[in-house]
Structures are given as C-alpha cells and as structure tokens.
Amino acid sequence: MDKRGVDELIARHFAGLPPMLQRAARYAVDNPKEIALNSMRAVAGSAGVQASAMHRLARQLGFDGYDAMRDVYRTWLAQGHATFADRASALQRGAGGNDAALIGELLQADARNLDRMNDPDILRALLTARDVLAKARHIYIVGLRSLFPAAFYLNYACGMFRQDTTLLAGMGGIFADELRGARKDDALVVFSYEPYARDTVAAVEYAREKGVRIVSVTDSAVSPVAVKATALIVVENATKSLFPSVVPALSVAQTLAALLVAHGGAASVREVRQSEAQLRQFSVYVTATKAT
The missing domain is CATH 1.10.10.10 (Winged helix-like DNA-binding domain superfamily/Winged helix DNA-binding domain)
Known part of the structure; x- marks a missing residue:
C-alpha cells in the first residue's frame, strides 16, 4: 500500500x-x-x-x-x-465547503510554526547567522521558486544599510555567473524546502568548495543545504496550503535584517538615512496629503 x-x-x-x-x-x-x-x-x-x-x-x-x-x-x-497535486487534493478534501474553518486552520498552522521558532536551538542559530553575516565581505542570498520572497526581502532590506549583497535570481540564465566571485570570507544565505530546487543545491555545493560560510534556512537537519552549514536554522513549515509555508522563512529574513541593523552602529543608521534621501529624490513613495 x-x-x-x-x-x-x-x-x-x-x-x-x-x-x-x-x-x-x-x-x-x-x-x-x-x-x-x-x-x-x-x-x-x-x-x-x-x-x-x-x-x-x-x-x-x-x-x-x-x-x-x-x-x-x-x-x-x-x-x-x-507532489503538489497530492497537496491540492488534500486541500480540497479538507476544505469541505467550510472556508472559514480552512482559513482558521491555515492561520493556526502558521501561528504554531512561528511559535516553534522560540526553540533555543533556533535562537542560537539566528545569533550565529548574525555574526556570520556581520563579518562577511560579501553576502550572497538565494531562495528560488516559492521561497524567492524570503530571499528578495532579505536582499532588499540589507540594501537599505549595506552595499555588499547579491541576490542570486538567475535573470537571463546567469544564475551561476552571479556566484562566480564568491570566496572564503563571503557568506551565502540559502532558503530551501523540500522539494529542493536543483540550482539552490548547486549554489550551496559550489559555495562549500570555495570555503564560503553558509547560513541555511531549511526544513530538515538532513536536507541537502544543511550539510556543513555554519548556521543551520531549521524551521517548521506545516500548512494545508499548496506549498509548504513561506511564513517562517520570511520571519527569519526579517529577523536577520533586524539583527544586522541593531548591531550595525552609527554606520548602519547613516546608510539608512542616505537610502531614504535617495528614495525621496526619486519620489518612490506617494506623499500623504490632507483630504479637502
């Protein structure tokens, strides 16, 4: 059977x-x-x-x-x-026409996922990751397919206060090229769940060969991106949704960015201020006006 x-x-x-x-x-x-x-x-x-x-x-x-x-x-x-088809079938069977109940179950699942991140091992791993990234000459970040939002957020947030991060997005098919300059004093942050994206695993293997320190955010201590990670952050991602929950990975991305700012001193504040000034110059955000 x-x-x-x-x-x-x-x-x-x-x-x-x-x-x-x-x-x-x-x-x-x-x-x-x-x-x-x-x-x-x-x-x-x-x-x-x-x-x-x-x-x-x-x-x-x-x-x-x-x-x-x-x-x-x-x-x-x-x-x-x-398979995703299995997850889709289970989602339909479980819904039973009660959307309110399904919404509640989805929210409760992510609440449990986040609550489990208070585990002492995860907290220690987050602090180790902070130290690795703070000391890195350059930070490479990868998270493909459903985990791209977590990788994008970390790269975007770091871009507000440091200019030494590269998001491995592979636009135009240059995924391998983006990692070519990696060396021993760099770090690679990787977000990857089962089923593990082939390019993500290849990036981790290449980084290992180059002596790059790896921060792995994944769903298992035996996942292919966990081997020899300097900081291993294993998160729960249980959910009834179509893909494993991205919420814990996004939480890690937010937390790492916050930790780096918190320990970045005056230099980080200065960089954030300069970034804000540049965004204002480009009128990136709508200026609030009073209703008349």
Missing part, C-alpha cells in the same frame, strides 16, 4: 471513527512528513492525542501497528512523492 491508499482508507473510515481517532487521522492527512520522521509518542503529542490513539488508528486501517503504517509514509518521503 502507498500513501495515497492510506489517505483513501482514512477518508473511507473517518466518519465512523471515535473523536480521538478522528483527530489522529486528520493529523496524519495534514502532516504526512511528521508521521514519516517522528516516533509515535512525538506524533501523538503534536496531534494532541494519546500515543495509544495512533496505534489504534493504524490497527483500524488494517496495519499491524503504528510502525507498519509509518513505513508507508517513510517510503513516500524517500521517493519524493509529496
């Missing part, structure tokens, strides 16, 4: 399950990666049920026990079958 078969079993039996098993089943549908990676006790804790409920759910679905069910999810994850 594959993961799609398990999802179909859950859908078929869901209405007849006791409330506790329904909660466990809903968590399994919404968080397959967690099932694949974590123990029964850890998953039960996240789902808000007793560990025995996960075992009973597996038995109810025809498995010998939780481990047998988890093996299906592990195979799914290892084979890269977390």
Whole structure:
C-alpha cells in the first residue's frame, strides 16, 4: 500500500471513527512528513492525542501497528512523492465547503510554526547567522521558486544599510555567473524546502568548495543545504496550503535584517538615512496629503 491508499482508507473510515481517532487521522492527512520522521509518542503529542490513539488508528486501517503504517509514509518521503497535486487534493478534501474553518486552520498552522521558532536551538542559530553575516565581505542570498520572497526581502532590506549583497535570481540564465566571485570570507544565505530546487543545491555545493560560510534556512537537519552549514536554522513549515509555508522563512529574513541593523552602529543608521534621501529624490513613495 502507498500513501495515497492510506489517505483513501482514512477518508473511507473517518466518519465512523471515535473523536480521538478522528483527530489522529486528520493529523496524519495534514502532516504526512511528521508521521514519516517522528516516533509515535512525538506524533501523538503534536496531534494532541494519546500515543495509544495512533496505534489504534493504524490497527483500524488494517496495519499491524503504528510502525507498519509509518513505513508507508517513510517510503513516500524517500521517493519524493509529496507532489503538489497530492497537496491540492488534500486541500480540497479538507476544505469541505467550510472556508472559514480552512482559513482558521491555515492561520493556526502558521501561528504554531512561528511559535516553534522560540526553540533555543533556533535562537542560537539566528545569533550565529548574525555574526556570520556581520563579518562577511560579501553576502550572497538565494531562495528560488516559492521561497524567492524570503530571499528578495532579505536582499532588499540589507540594501537599505549595506552595499555588499547579491541576490542570486538567475535573470537571463546567469544564475551561476552571479556566484562566480564568491570566496572564503563571503557568506551565502540559502532558503530551501523540500522539494529542493536543483540550482539552490548547486549554489550551496559550489559555495562549500570555495570555503564560503553558509547560513541555511531549511526544513530538515538532513536536507541537502544543511550539510556543513555554519548556521543551520531549521524551521517548521506545516500548512494545508499548496506549498509548504513561506511564513517562517520570511520571519527569519526579517529577523536577520533586524539583527544586522541593531548591531550595525552609527554606520548602519547613516546608510539608512542616505537610502531614504535617495528614495525621496526619486519620489518612490506617494506623499500623504490632507483630504479637502
């Protein structure tokens, strides 16, 4: 049996399950990666049920026990079958015509994602990242596809108070060219979730070879962009939406920019002031006027 078969079993039996098993089943549908990676006790804790409920759910679905069910999810994850079509199908099944409930679940998921960023390991990693970036001769930033907003924001914000950042966007097909000048005293900030973009992984591998210090913002300690990272920031990105949540990555981008400004001294304030003056010269923003 594959993961799609398990999802179909859950859908078929869901209405007849006791409330506790329904909660466990809903968590399994919404968080397959967690099932694949974590123990029964850890998953039960996240789902808000007793560990025995996960075992009973597996038995109810025809498995010998939780481990047998988890093996299906592990195979799914290892084979890269977390397709966007699967996510879209799960989104439609979960919506059930109740958009207000769906909105609530999406907001609650991101609230939990952000709350987990208070973990001491993440806080330490953020401080390490700040130190790496503050000392870097040049900062390269990459985040492709759905994570481009996080990379763009960090580059844009840093551009207000320092002139030594490069966004690896690959416009015109020059992605590799943009990283050509990287060297040992530089840093690369990378935003990448599963499924990992090929160019992002290639950029990290090239940076490693050049001795560039890497700040990785990713979804797993074993992701291909996590290896040998000087600062590894592993975020939760669970959501029912079509793509894994970009909110935690954007939060990291905002936090890193804020930390750099906070410790940039008078020079950073001076650069921000000069940037504002230049924006005013170009009339970038609409000037507020009183209504008449």
